[in-house]
Amino acid sequence: MLKYFFLSVLFVGISYGQNYGNIPPGTLKLNDSLFIDKTPVTNEMYLEFLKSKDIFWSMGKHEEIKTMSSYGINRADLGINSNAITKTHLKILSNLANQEKDYFTHPEYRQFPVLNITKAEAKEFCLWRTDMVLLLWAIKSENKKQRTEYPGVIKYRLPKVSELNDAKFHFSKSGDAIRLKGEAQKGLEIIENPENFYFYNIPEFTQAQKVYGNNSREQEPIEVPNIDIGFRCVCEIIE
Template sequence: MKIKKVVTLIVVFSSLVNFCNSQSREIFYYPKQTKSNKSTSPPFTIKLNDSIFIDVAPVDNFMYLEFLTNLKFFWTERIHDSIKKIPDYGLTKDIAYKLFENIPNNNLLWLNQKIPNNLMVDKTINSNVYLEHPKYSFHPLVNISKEQATLYCKWRTDAVKLFWAINTENIEERNKYPYKFVYRLPTKNELLTATQKFGYSNISIKKDEMPLFPYRTKYRSKYKKALFYKEGISEFVLDSLPFGSNWRKKNSINKLNDYTGFRCVCEVND
């Protein structure tokens, strides 16, 4: 039973990163690492400057559902503290299991991060349907609070740290990746810099189509730029009101809404 539990935990945590390497759903920009190309891009990101790597696109429904699964079954603040102490490489299943054994159920944290099912998207789609239906897997997550987005970034830091620790056997392999890094919400200036560097993309929406659309329209493994749309969603930032225009042309954030989402940046301090 212990072995099965360990395998389950590792699969769930690492699947966030493995997802970008799947043949049928390969959509994230995750270039290969080389000794001369250390930390070119942490998972799902593209380089903004020497220390900041930004998500190619906002967090989508698929990614957030994985986060909720982790919260429901084992990720807690206690786990977060334990992950800080794990080896940087050569993490075995036996060591990993000790992180998760005797951790009580965390249903309250999970429930607090769920998207309320009494909300609507575009006045026609129930928020649960939008979040969980495969048709909308790669649509940007909405009806989310800034606090929920912040916790997601914290969890994602742990997920990537575990992935690199499990999938590198020695210091030579581990040295291809940053040791000190954290996923967080971007600042307003970082998003301004990103839009200036990568520009805005165009998208054509038919009159009968839902105006809230996926940022990625093709399952490509590499992107040469971060994707921004002027009529997409506004995005949470650390230090100000949400950044950018949105398809509803609104700027209020007094309540959960269907025009504000977020993306992460990974700050590397090696």
């Protein structure tokens, strides 16, 4: 069964059993104001984003979240049925029924990096993720004092090329930067429950026009969406 971290925490109260503390979920600390994803965004994470768009999140909701309190939010007040059957779930069920192994939706590939999306879609994911983490912290904080245990204002976004270079250097020094082999899509080597900083054999979107890294074909793709390009987020602590 697919698990959805942000939606399940917000609306059901189930987590993956991880104790994140005040660190942005799924990230490693690069410096005092910047955290970076351990791996590129996975199919499972992106499916969660699409489910959220089906049943909860929109640009209108994004504007509404800006006006919400940063603490004392009750998940029941958000008005969402997390068990709703969505277009995304119908596609997943259809694929399973037909025994298809679609790269994007089949559970076997849930921890593989999401590919074949546009840079605009990657940026929208970052925006959604910012909202979900802020809501998560607002739910976990019963009062203003508890809310001070978490960063005040954050922003998930695509990384700069320099930030990816810094992360590669920083985590290589500590022995925590690992490059995995294999060809996109289904031939990639995948790590379950990653603890270190991983690069896959795929290029990644950045804030610049240029992607970061070459794919397994030793070519730098320039067309989007492209079956070889993935992305990861950084979380910037603004205050």
